[in-house]
Amino acid sequence: MVQHVIKNDMKFNLLNALKERGLKKFLICVLVTILLNLSFFFSPSCLGVCQNSSTIEVLFSPDQGEEILRTLIDTIRNAEERVYILIFSFTLDEIAEAIIEKHREGLDVKIIMDKGQGSSKWAVTEKLKQAGVPLAVKPGSKGGYMHIKALIADDTVLTGSYNYSKSATNRNDENFFLIKDSDVLQAHLAKFNRLWGEEIPAVSPEIKKEQERAPPCEIIVYITKTGKKYHRWDCRYLRKSSIPISLTEAKRRGYTPCKVCKPPL
Numbered sequence: 001m002v003q004h005v006i007k008n009d010m011k012f013n014l015l016n017a018l019k020e021r022g023l024k025k026f027l028i029c030v031l032v033t034i035l036l037n038l039s040f041f042f043s044p045s046c047l048g049v050c051q052n053s054s055t056i057e058v059l060f061s062p063d064q065g066e067e068i069l070r071t072l073i074d075t076i077r078n079a080e081e082r083v084y085i086l087i088f089s090f091t092l093d094e095i096a097e098a099i100i101e102k103h104r105e106g107l108d109v110k111i112i113m114d115k116g117q118g119s120s121k122w123a124v125t126e127k128l129k130q131a132g133v134p135l136a137v138k139p140g141s142k143g144g145y146m147h148i149k150a151l152i153a154d155d156t157v158l159t160g161s162y163n164y165s166k167s168a169t170n171r172n173d174e175n176f177f178l179i180k181d182s183d184v185l186q187a188h189l190a191k192f193n194r195l196w197g198e199e200i201p202a203v204s205p206e207i208k209k210e211q212e213r214a215p216p217c218e219i220i221v222y223i224t225k226t227g228k229k230y231h232r233w234d235c236r237y238l239r240k241s242s243i244p245i246s247l248t249e250a251k252r253r254g255y256t257p258c259k260v261c262k263p264p265l
Contacts, residue, residue, distance in 0.1 A: 054179065054180060054181030054182075054183075054184070055179070055180045055181075056177060056178070056179050056180075056181070057177070057178040058175065058176070058177055059071070059175075059176045059177075059178075060173070060174065060175055060176070061162060061168060061169055061170070061172060061173070061174040061176065062169070062170050062171055062172065062173070062174075064176075065168070065169035065170050065174075066169065068162055068169065068174075068176045069092070069094065069095075069169050071158070071176075071178060072095055072098075072151065072158060072164070073094060073095060073098045075151065075153045075156060075158060075178075076095070076098040076099060076102055076151070076153060077098055077101070077102070078153075079102060079107060079153040079154050080107075080154060081107075081108065081154045082107065082108040082109070082110075082152065082153070082154065083099065083102055083107060083108070083109045083110075083151065083152070083153050084108075084109075084110050084111075084151070084152040084189070084192045085099070085110070085111045085112065085150070085151050085152075086112050086146070086148040086149065086150045086151075086188075086191075086192060086195070087111070087112070087113055087114070087148075087149055087150075087151075087163065087164055088113075088114045088117055088145060088146065088147050088148070088149055088163055089114070089117045089120075089123070089163040089164065089165050089168075090111075090113055090117070090118070090123055090124050090125075090163070090164045090165070091120070091122045091123055091124060091164065091165045091166070092124070092164045092165060092166065092169075093124060093127070095124075095164050096124040096127050096128060099111070099128065099133060100127075100128070100131040100133060103131060103132065103133045103134075103244075104131075104244075106243045106244070106245075108225070108242065108243070109133055109134065109242075110134045110135075110136075110192075110196060110242070111128065111133060111134070111135045111136070112135075112136045112137075112138065112146060112192065112195050112196060113125065113135065113136070113137045113138075113146070114137075114138075114139070114140075114145050114146040114147065115137050115138050115139045115146070116139070116145065118137035119137070125137060132220065132233075132244055134233075134238075134242045136195075136196060138195070141195070146195070148191070149161065149162060149163055149164075150188055150192075152185070152188050152189060152192060155180060155182075155185055156178065156179070156180050156185075157177075157178075157179045157180075157181075157184050157185055157188050158176070158177070158178050158179075159176075159177050159179065159188075160174065160175040160176040160177050161174045161175050161176075162174040162175070162176045219246065219247040219264050220244050220245070220246060220247070221244075221245060221246075221247050221250050221263050221264070222235070222238055222242050222243060222244055222245070223243050223245055223250060223255055224237065224238065224242070224243065225243070228254070228255055228256065229255060229256055229257065229258040230245070230247070230250040230255040230256070230257060230258065230263055231258045231260075231261050231263055232258075232261040232262070232263045235258055235260060235261035235263075236260070236261075237258065237260065237261075247263075247264055
């Protein structure tokens with residue numbers, strides 16, 4: 001009984017002490033602690049990590065095949081800087097048409113296709129060539145397949161086992177990843193540029209002849225985003241970007257002919 005009274009008395013005295021000696025100071029200490037924790041959480045180093053965080057979405061066909069196809073087409077249509085594609089089998093007209101549309105808008109579009117699959121009668125190879133899309137059809141680096149399936153659109157990489165075909169969309173079990181990550185992006189850009197640099201992009205011989213025979217106002221030449229020269233389609237200076245433009249418009253904008261590839265004057 002005495003101990004109980006003593007404990008109650010101690011509690012009473014502690015509360016009084018807090019009131020008398022500064023309950024406000026106690027609350028201020030708690031508030032400062034909270035603010036310090038928040039400042040650490042929102043520090044520049046933490047913000048840098050948050051800003052560089054990656055995101056990954058995963059889809060599987062055939063159950064989500066149509067969604068994969070829509071994702072590819074929408075990503076191409078919404079691209080503002082570049083669309084680079086590495087693909088093994090490419091037979092879907094829907095994707096080809098979206099690519100051609102962006103190419104005609106002047107976007108930096110380049111495609112690398114496997115040589116064996118690109119030569120198939122079902123492939124969209126000729127359709128892309130006829131539209132003047134920069135295209136390289138080639139085997140793998142060591143003589144095997146060019147088996148990568150990846151689309152680089154601005155800061156996004158779309159990759160996986162999914163080929164651009166009806167079978168991949170509606171029949172096969174395929175995986176598909178939509179990735180936003182700076183390391184993944186840079187790795188794929190480096191691989192694409194290395195493969196692109198190994199072979200001159202293919203353009204239909206018929207298109208080339210038509211361009212050379214056409215009247216000066218209809219001749220198509222190519223420019224880059226930063227240069228002040230216009231070029232032929234196969235000039236080595238077009239590896240970074242390739243924007244089609246009429247010869248008349250190129251001259252009007254003040255572009256001069258490249259001394260290396262010697263385009264039409």
